[in-house]
Amino acid sequence: MNRKTLVLPAVVGLLAPVLAACGATDSGNSGGKAIVVGVTDTFVSGKDAPAxxxxxxxxxxxxxxxxxxxxxxxxxxxxxxxxxxxxxxxxxxxxxxxxxxxxxxxxxxxxxxxxxxxxxxxxxxxxxxxxxxxxxxxxxxxxxxxxxxxxxxxxxxxxxxxxxxxxxxxxxxxxxxxxxxxxxxxxxxxxKGFAVDGSGPYTLKTVVKNDRLEKAVFTKNPRYKGVLQLQNDKVEIRSFTDAAAMGKALKSGEIDMMTRTLSPSQIKELSAGSTQNINFIESPGLGIRYLGFNTDDPSVKNKAVRQAMSALVDRGQIASEVYGATAEPLYSLIPSGMAGHTNSFFDKYGNPSKTEAAKILHNAGINDKVRLTLHYTNDHYGPETAKEFALLKQQLNASGLFDVKIQGTPWATFRPAELHGDYAVYGLGWFPDFPDSDNFIAPFLGKGNFLNTPYANNAIRTKYIPDSRRAADRTAATAPFQKIQDIVADDVPVLPLWQGKQYVAARDDLTGAEWALSSSSALQIWELGRGVS
Structure with missing residues (x-):
């Protein structure tokens, strides 16, 4: 399997993504046969997720x-x-x-x-x-x-x-x-349900079983008028229960491509280049993981508790032991590679320190163990999430300052409960809506934010976010973004943990796989075609 490096055009405020790929790059078409893409995303419809x-x-x-x-x-x-x-x-x-x-x-x-x-x-x-x-x-x-x-x-x-x-x-x-x-x-x-109708480049038909989406079948829309140039006539997105089943389907030829989310073991195997007839593409990612807090909950209302957690969490250990080379520690809501990124949490708390955490709690008059439950979704981000939270529990409890339990819940129940304020501490991931640092700030800290958090900082909402949005040149928004990150590191309404890379594995007769994911992790199925291996 030949390897090559492709440099994509730089996004404003981003490092140019560097993709390692193998195989053909000539454009092609699907030849009448659907291109099948595997994902581990779960889509269910029910009381908690009606639409x-x-x-x-x-x-x-x-x-x-x-x-x-x-x-x-x-x-x-x-x-x-x-x-x-x-x-x-x-x-x-x-x-x-x-x-x-x-x-x-x-x-x-x-x-x-x-x-x-x-x-x-x-x-x-x-x-x-x-x-x-x-x-x-x-x-x-x-x-x-x-x-x-x-x-x-x-x-x-x-x-x-x-x-x-x-x-x-x-x-x-x-x-x-x-x-x-x-x-x-x-x-x-x-x-309600899974139907989608519009004027986009494809029409959609879905295959549903027991209120769970199994397949989303996209067929070229002859009435579409827009900028996109389709390289195929039909694409099928198939939802798998886990990465192992998805990987097996790729190797057998049942599917043509897989992404979101490969397991660390699969990434290690594919990056070695030993898998026949499969190209492996790695690119910088903007997806982040973090802990969120219901700052009105009595157990974490005192910011000293949140600060002590920030001083104890070992991001490097989480990245290396759970995710390997696929993740790197993150010390700000704004990930590395974005204009305005700082390491505010590291600047404030340094390396993990039981001594520093104990000092923070003692100065706040907190002398008993802090009892918490960390909540996470057990079917949305992959099986490694459970390992990550077990390690977080171990890190916090090893300090003797916390008594932490963990609880995993399916996404369809987890997300509504988080929005309702049922969890004091919860783990979430974020893939940006668009590649701008604003999208790592306003959705978390602005009015009507997607976390529905009770935390509200007047300076962030009325000064720094508006100031950052005035700049047509987005690099000029760096100063207010840095101010916001420093405030977040002190108040800790969220605790950033790590930043991930993104991966695609595809059969070597598939073209356009290097463009399948945007810098914001958007799946661009119109780029996929069939060519010559």
Whole structure:
């Protein structure tokens, strides 16, 4: 298996991803046969998750990978990253110097996949619907800065923002801004189940068993008008119960590609280059893992408890013993490679220290063991999560300062319970909506944040986040981002743990696999085709 290095175009504020790949790179097509992609994401529909694929409800990277091919947005992030480019639109731009008025003009002749006409009023309806429903699980917070949406004509609309926001184009490029039809998506209630209809490059049909998605089958939409160039006619995303089953299917040829999430042992085997007929692609990732806190819960309300945990947690041990070369310690909400990244937690707490943690607790008048339960999801991020939390428990209890228990819960129950405030401490992962440092700050700390955390810092919300959004040149937002990271390290509403890489393994007759994942971990199935090994 030959190895090569491919350098993708740099994303603003990011290090250029470097991918190690093997095999063919010529573009091709699917030749009429569906390209099958394996994932370990679990999609269920039920009482706790009634509308897993409604853009007003879902705010999860795995579900967005299902929405993205079927729902079209005004803008699209290019495959190599950078500024969003028009998709349903032909032109979008700020029309004022303050970045408060954003005007878009639609392509002519846009249609939904059923042939119905798509106009500016559909775009307004779709975004108003997300904000109107404002589901606690959903992405409405991305659009809380919209004051009004004005439809100038059937093909033109203007977004009037409450405050300047240079990141607004990125938000319009997310599946949360996917354009839906009035007759299919009700204005005030969620669309239950797994159906998705829009004007995207593919139409979607799903195979469901016992309220769990088994397959998502995407077929080329002949009515699509946009910027994407499809390299195939049909793609099937298949959900596996674990990485081992997914890996077996790849080796047997049952599937053509697998990603999200490979196990550390699979990554080690594939990176050795000994697996025949399979290409292995590694790239820098922006996905992070962290502990979140319900800062109103009595057990962690005193920030000294959260600070003591920050002084005890050994990120290096977690990365090396649980995840190996696939992860590296993270000392800020903003990951390495993003403009404005600092190591604020390391600067404040240094290396893990029982002495420092004991001092913090003693100075706060806390002399008894702190009793906590750390909650995690046992079916969303892979089996290593349980090992990670067992190690966290061991690290904290070994200090003699904590009495920690751990509890794993399925995602469909875990996420609603976290939002409801049932957990004092919980573990989550974050894959960014778009590649900008703002998306590692506002979703956690802004008003209406996706954690539904009671923590609110006035300086962050009213000064530093607004200041960062004024800068059209995103590198100029570094100063307020650094201020925010220092505040987070002191108050510890969240405790960052590690940053991961991202991986794709594909049969060697598949082309475009090097573009299958964006820098923000978005699955770009339209890039995949069949070529010559």
């Amino acid at each position: 897993p694929f409604d853009p007003a409800y879902t705010y999860d990277s795995g579900a967005w990978n299902i929405l993205r091919p079927a729902l079209q947005s005004l803008l699209q992030i290019p495959r190599g990253g950078g500024q969003p480019v028009p998709d349903a639109a032909t032109d979008c731009r700020f029309t004022d110097t303050e970045n408060e008025s954003y005007r878009c003009k639609l392509r002519s002749g846009l249609e939904f996949s059923n042939g119905d006409k798509l106009t500016a009023s559909d775009v307004k309806y779709s975004l108003d619907r997300v904000s109107r429903i404002h589901d606690s699980n959903g992405p409405a917070g991305l659009f809380d800065n919209i004051d009004t949406i004005e439809t100038v004509s059937g093909t033109e609309l203007v977004f009037h923002l409450k405050t300047p926001d240079a990141t607004f184009p990125y938000k319009l490029a997310t599946p949360a801004a996917g354009i839906v039809e009035k007759g299919t998506y009700a204005p005030n209630r969620l669309r």
